[in-house]
Amino acid sequence: MRVLKLGAKIILFSFICFVVCYIGINIYALITPKINITNNGTYYLYDNNDNLVYQGSSTSSWVNIEDIDKKLVEAVVAIEDKKFYQHKGFDLLRIGKAMLTNIETGYIVQGASTITQQLVKNLYLDFDKTWKRKIEEAFLTIITEIQYDKDEILEAYLNTINYGNGNYGVSNASLFYFNKDVSELTMEEAIILAGIPKSPNKFNPVSNKEESINRAKIVAKALLNNGYINEATYEQLNFENVEIYGKANEKNLQMLMYYQDAVYKELENLGISKQFLETGGLKIYTNLDINKQTSLEKNILNNIQEDPELQVASVIVDPETGKIEALTGGLDYGKSQFNRATESKRQVGSTMKPFLYYTALENNLTSSSKFTSEYTIFNINNKENYSPTNFNNKYANKEITMAAAIAFSDNIYAIKTNLFLGVDALVETAKRTGIKEELIGVPSLALGTGEINIIDFAQGYNTLANGGYKKELYLIRKIEDRNGNVIYTKENKKELVLNPNYVYILNELLSNTTSSAFKDYTTATAASIASKLSRKYAIKTGTTATDYWTVGYNKDDLLLVWIGYDNNKEFAKNYSYIPKNIWADTMEEIQQNVSDNWYNTPDNIIGVILDAVTGEVTNDQNRAIMYYYLKGSEPYITNVNKEEKES
Numbered sequence: 001m002r003v004l005k006l007g008a009k010i011i012l013f014s015f016i017c018f019v020v021c022y023i024g025i026n027i028y029a030l031i032t033p034k035i036n037i038t039n040n041g042t043y044y045l046y047d048n049n050d051n052l053v054y055q056g057s058s059t060s061s062w063v064n065i066e067d068i069d070k071k072l073v074e075a076v077v078a079i080e081d082k083k084f085y086q087h088k089g090f091d092l093l094r095i096g097k098a099m100l101t102n103i104e105t106g107y108i109v110q111g112a113s114t115i116t117q118q119l120v121k122n123l124y125l126d127f128d129k130t131w132k133r134k135i136e137e138a139f140l141t142i143i144t145e146i147q148y149d150k151d152e153i154l155e156a157y158l159n160t161i162n163y164g165n166g167n168y169g170v171s172n173a174s175l176f177y178f179n180k181d182v183s184e185l186t187m188e189e190a191i192i193l194a195g196i197p198k199s200p201n202k203f204n205p206v207s208n209k210e211e212s213i214n215r216a217k218i219v220a221k222a223l224l225n226n227g228y229i230n231e232a233t234y235e236q237l238n239f240e241n242v243e244i245y246g247k248a249n250e251k252n253l254q255m256l257m258y259y260q261d262a263v264y265k266e267l268e269n270l271g272i273s274k275q276f277l278e279t280g281g282l283k284i285y286t287n288l289d290i291n292k293q294t295s296l297e298k299n300i301l302n303n304i305q306e307d308p309e310l311q312v313a314s315v316i317v318d319p320e321t322g323k324i325e326a327l328t329g330g331l332d333y334g335k336s337q338f339n340r341a342t343e344s345k346r347q348v349g350s351t352m353k354p355f356l357y358y359t360a361l362e363n364n365l366t367s368s369s370k371f372t373s374e375y376t377i378f379n380i381n382n383k384e385n386y387s388p389t390n391f392n393n394k395y396a397n398k399e400i401t402m403a404a405a406i407a408f409s410d411n412i413y414a415i416k417t418n419l420f421l422g423v424d425a426l427v428e429t430a431k432r433t434g435i436k437e438e439l440i441g442v443p444s445l446a447l448g449t450g451e452i453n454i455i456d457f458a459q460g461y462n463t464l465a466n467g468g469y470k471k472e473l474y475l476i477r478k479i480e481d482r483n484g485n486v487i488y489t490k491e492n493k494k495e496l497v498l499n500p501n502y503v504y505i506l507n508e509l510l511s512n513t514t515s516s517a518f519k520d521y522t523t524a525t526a527a528s529i530a531s532k533l534s535r536k537y538a539i540k541t542g543t544t545a546t547d548y549w550t551v552g553y554n555k556d557d558l559l560l561v562w563i564g565y566d567n568n569k570e571f572a573k574n575y576s577y578i579p580k581n582i583w584a585d586t587m588e589e590i591q592q593n594v595s596d597n598w599y600n601t602p603d604n605i606i607g608v609i610l611d612a613v614t615g616e617v618t619n620d621q622n623r624a625i626m627y628y629y630l631k632g633s634e635p636y637i638t639n640v641n642k643e644e645k646e647s
Contacts (some may be wrong), residue, residue: 034147035140037119037156038062045260047288048325048477053256063171065155069185072170075194076158078222081115084154088145117141119157161197164204165257165333177205179245187233188216188242195219206246207337213239246335255297258329259288259475261339262455266475270488285478287323292316292590296326296559299585303578304331310563310575313340313454314582316590317462317558321492322471324455338566345437345451346562349542350409350525351549352426352448354464354506357406359429360417361502367509367627368615368635370399371416373521378415378443386443388415391543396521401615403627406509407518409525409541411447418446432497433460434470448542457551458560464506465538465553467599468498501602505628510538510552517612517625526550528577529584535596537587541580545570550579552587556594559587604631 047053065073077084113121120140144153163173170193174182178189185193195215196203205212216239224234263286272282300312316326329339338344360369373396378386388411395412396404405413418426423441430439435457439450455473463470471494479488512518514530514537525541539552547564548571561579601607607626611618615635618624627634 035143037144037148037153038159043282043284045263045288046283046285047290048286048323050285051290053288053290062159062169063182065151065158068155068158068170068182069190071187072182072185072190072193073154073158074228075191075219075223077115077154078226078228079194079219080118080197082222082226084115085150087114088142114141115157116144116153119153119160120144122160122162162200163193163196164200165206165337177244177246178242186242187229188237188239191219191223191237192216192239192242205242205244206335209244254332255300255328255330256293257333257337258339258341259286259293259327261329261337262324262327262342263475265339265342270476270479272479272488282482283480283484284476285480286475287318287325287477288475289316289325292557293326295589296328296586299582299589300328300331303581303585304563306578307575309565309569310578311336311340311566312561312563312579312582313344314559314561315341315454315458316586317458317465317473319462319465319553319555319558320471322462322466322473322494323477324458324473324475327475336566340562340566341454343453345453346547346564347448347544348450348452348457349448349544349547349549350411350414351457351540351542351551352430352446352450353406353409353414354510354540355430355433355460356414356418356421356426356446357402357509358464358498358502358506359421359425360402361505362429362499363421363425364633365402365417366629366633366635367403367505368401368610370401370615371405371413371420372396372398373400373405373410373412374398376412376415378419380443386415388412388444388447391522394522396613400520400613401627403509403512403615403625404518404520404613406540407512407515407524407612408520408522409513414446415443418443429498430460432470433463434472434497435460448544454560454562458558461551461553461560462558463498464503465555465558466494468496468500468503469494470497501605501630504599504602504605505630507538507599508626508628510540511536512612512625513539513541515612515625517623519623520613526552526580529580532581532584532588534588535591536598539583541576543576548576548579550583552583554591555597555599557587557590559583561586601628605629606631606634608634610635 045053117137120137159169159171162168163170165176167173167176171182173193173196174180174185177193178185180189192205192212195212195218198215202208203212203215220229220234220237223229224231263284267284296314296316300314304310304312311330312328313330314328315324317324327341329341330336373390375389375393375395376387380386390411391409396410400408400410400413402413404410423443423445426445427439427441435452436459437450437452437456439445442449459473462473474490476488477490478486480486513524513526514533515524516527516530518524526539535554537552537554539550542549542551546568547562549560549562551560553559561583563575563579605628607628609624610616610627611620611623612625613623615627
C-alpha cells in the first residue's frame with residue numbers, strides 16, 4: 001500500500017512539474033522576442049570587395065509558402081513529418097516506434113525528428129549527440145511552436161534546408177536542378193526535390209540520378225498512403241524522363257562552386273568543421289575576385305570545346321600576398337564535384353624545370369652555361385641506363401646555353417644539369433619554395449615525373465613570382481560569427497627562402513619562352529601565344545603523355561592551367577595549345593587595367609647582349625637577347641655592349 005501511495009505521489013509530483021515547466025516555457029515564449037527562423041543560408045561567403053557572393057546557395061532569395069508549389073509542400077510533409085499539422089513539435093508515437101526499432105536492431109536505423117526539430121537543429125545547434133544538445137533542441141522546438149504558426153515553420157524549413165550541391169532552400173534548388181521557379185514544378189520534379197534533404201549528397205539528381213529516382217518513388221508512396229494523391233496519379237508518375245538542368249544560373253559560373261569547396265577544405269584545416277559551418281551562421285570573407293573568376297571560366301569554356309571528356313584545373317594567385325583569387329577544379333561542378341585543383345595530383349612535366357634552373361644558378365652556373373643537346377644514354381650509378389628524349393626527338397647536336405635550354409625546354413640539358421648538381425638539390429629547392437609533396441631525387445624529376453597537386457605547385461611557383469619570398473597561399477582572410485565577432489584573421493607573414501638575384505635572372509630566362517630569337521633545331525615553347533601578349537611574363541609550359549600545363553606570372557598575377565583526363569588516358573592528339581591559349585587569354589584580360597610593371601633589376605645584376613642559342617657575341621639582331629648575370633660572373637667579352645640597369 002505504501003508503495004502505491006509513493007508511486008502516486010511521484011506521478012502527481014511529476015505531472016505538477018511538467019505543468020509548471022510547460023506554463024513557464026509558454027510565458028517565457030510570449031514575453032521574449034521571437035527567435036529568428038529566417039536565416040536563409042547557414043553561412044555567408046564574401047568576395048575580396050566584401051560583396052556577398054554566396055548565401056546558402058549563391059542567392060539570398062526567400063520564397064513565401066503560398067508561392068511554393070502545393071505538390072512540393074505536400075510531398076515534404078508526407079515524407080518528413082506526416083503529423084506535422086497535428087503535433088506540438090514532437091511526434092511521440094513516432095519517437096516510440098523509432099526507439100523500439102533501434103533497440104531491436106541494436107543500432108540507430110530510424111530517426112523521429114519532426115520538421116520543427118530539424119529546422120531548430122539546422123539553424124541553431126551542432127550535431128553532437130549529447131544530453132545538453134537534446135535538451136536545447138527540445139526547448140527551442142517548444143519555443144518555436146509557440147511563437148510561430150505551422151505554415152511559418154514550414155516556410156522557414158523549406159527556405160533553409162540543404163538540397164545538395166551547395167543549394168539551400170527550395171527556390172535555389174528548383175532553379176539549380178530544373179531551371180524553374182519553385183511555383184512551376186511538375187509533380188515528378190516536386191517529388192524529387194522533396195526526397196533530397198534526407199541525404200543531399202546521395203539523393204540529388206545531378207550527382208546520383210538513380211538514387212534520386214529510387215528515393216522519389218518512396219516519397220510518391222508516402223503521398224499515396226497519406227491521401228495526397230490517388231492510385232491513378234501514382235501509377236502515371238514517370239521519374240526517368242525528368243530533365244535535369246543541373247547548373248546554377250547566377251553569373252553562369254558553373255565552376256565557382258569549386259572555389260567554395262576549396263574554402264571548405266581551408267576551413268577544415270583551420271579547425272572549423274563542416275558541421276559547425278552548416279549550423280553556425282559564419283561570415284567567411286574570401287579573396288575571391290569575381291572578375292578574375294569570370295574571365296578564367298569564360299576563357300576555359302572558349303578554348304576547351306573539342307573534347308567533352310577533357311578536364312581542367314586552374315588557379316590565379318596574387319604573388320605579393322599569396323591570395324588565391326580564382327580557382328577552377330573541373331569543367332562543370334554540376335556534373336562532377338571532384339575538385340582537381342585541391343584533390344588531384346598530376347605529373348607536372350617540364351614546368352618542374354624552373355626549380356632546377358634556379359638551383360643551377362645558385363650553384364654557380366649562369367644563363368650562358370652550356371651542355372650539349374644530343375641523344376644521350378645515361379648510365380645511372382653503373383646499374384641502369386636512362387635514355388630520355390627531346391620532344392619530337394629534335395636535338396641541337398651542339399652546345400646550347402641555359403637560356404636556350406629553358407626557351408626550347410630541352411630535356412637532355414635538364415637531365416645533365418640535374419646530374420651535375422646532384423639529384424637531391426632539386427628536391428631541396430622545391431621544398432624551400434613551399435612545395436609540400438614528398439619528391440624523390442631521381443634524374444627524371446627534372447622532367448616533371450613527380451606528381452604534385454596544383455595548389456601545392458602554385459605555392460612553389462608563387463615563391464618565384466614573389467622574388468624569392470615564400471607566402472602561404474590562402475583563400476580566407478577573415479571569419480566572423482553570426483554576431484559579427486571576428487574569430488579568425490589571416491596573419492600576413494613572408495619568409496625569404498631564395499636569393500632574389502638568382503630569382504630575377506630566372507624570371508628573365510622564363511620570359512624568353514615566347515621570344516622569336518630562339519629559332520634553331522626547334523622554336524621557343526610558348527612562341528605560339530606571343531602575338532596575344534602585350535606585356536612581359538615569365539612562362540613555362542609542360543607536357544607529358546597524360547598532362548598539359550601552362551604556368552606563368554609577373555608581379556601582379558600568377559596563373560597555372562592544367563588539362564588532362566580523370567582516368568589518366570593519354571592524349572590522342574596534341575592539345576598543348578589549349579592551356580596556352582587559356583593562360584594567354586585570361587592573363588591579358590585580367591591585366592587590362594594593370595600597369596606594365598616587370599620586376600626591378602637588382603643593383604648587382606648586369607645585362608650582356610649575346611646570341612640566344614650559343615651565348616656568343618653576335619651581330620644578328622634577330623638572334624640577340626639580353627643575358628643577365630650576377631656582377632662578376634658575366635663572361636669576359638671585349639667590344640660588346642653591356643647593359644647595367646638601375647633598380
